Amino acid sequence: MQITLTLNGIKVTEDVAADMLLIDFVRAHGCKSVKRGCETSNCGLCTVFLDDKPVLSCSVLAARASGHQVTTLEGLQAEAAEFGAFIADQGAEQCGFCNPGFIMNALALFRENPYPSEEEVKEYLSGNLCRCSGYEGQLRGIMNFLAWKKQKEAAE
């Protein structure tokens, strides 16, 4: 079947199998930041934006995304780089496998709630699993980023 969707701002039309998952579609189009983790809809590694909402691409049919906007980390480089530097500063990522999904969902949080509390961060990111870190480094990185952003905005 033929589908048409917008991937990272570029319109893509293609024939796909009815049971092709969105994760396989975006990876086939070079978006290798999107990782296959648990495949039980639990780990958050495959997070993409579907019409600006974070979803698990392992649980969406590519066919279902037809007519919609799909954004991966590749389409959010500038926004992600600024925030990602704070995560790197904390050495928060160890193997790094969870990082793209984690950054995608953190960006979704900042769009919904520009200055979340620590509890709100923990709750929003509870669907992103990391087997290395224990989350403390990521949390410090996020809180540092938010403090920096607040200072920067106040100075402007």
Next chain:
Amino acid sequence: MMTIREYKRAESLEEAWQLNQKKPNRVLGGMIWLKMETINVGTAIDLSGLGLDTIEETEDGFSIGAMVTLRQLEEHPGLAAYTHGAVKEALRHIVGVQLRNLATVGGSIYSRFGFSDVLTLFMAMDCSVELYKGGIVPLRDYAERPYDRDILVRLIVKKEKAEFFYQSVRNSQTDIPVLTCAAARLADGSYRIAIGARPLKALLYAFPAQAGVPAQELARKLADEVTRQVVTGSNMRGSAEYRRHLAGVLTKRAVVELEARAVQEEN
């Protein structure tokens, strides 16, 4: 592993219903559990083009389309106000925001999973389901029915003068619950207590008003009654005995909380 031969975005409920009469075909909800089944689906029927993804609030109640996501429910200000935050409390522990942006009300209610927070939550309300062919059926009756091939169109929640409270016990924050408890205290002082994740599906217990009984005593009485009546089972998350004990504890906490709110309101 799930395979799908054809995908069809239904253009009408009639088309969806017709397609769904063939045994190998399946209606898609959020696809969270379906994709983990070992199943060969003939035609996957997608209802996402039918405008069933909205929550409408009127003076009398809420109409919640089958394709409304759990995240939409969680963020709806009208439902939050009506249930005193019980909807958010019931949903916020379900895996993560990304999953709740996919999982649908229709998928959750149709599936009638034992562990369902959604089923437990709505069971304590005056809630019905609208089926395309089967009409409007009270949720507590629908929960008991065997699976059929009708299309669940929407949930209907009638507003009533009541206060709601939701609790769950989980071994870790985002795990499937060990036990769920939704409580409603109606204006006349009567109670509805829904206990889910027993691990069987949620059941409703109704108690008439007991005038003049102090809050703590009432809480203990209802907790004892629920503990006596509830049928629980064991699985890897907890034993039947543990669940039975939890059912009493959560009932007691719910009654104490709701009685305190009633006193506050009177003052």
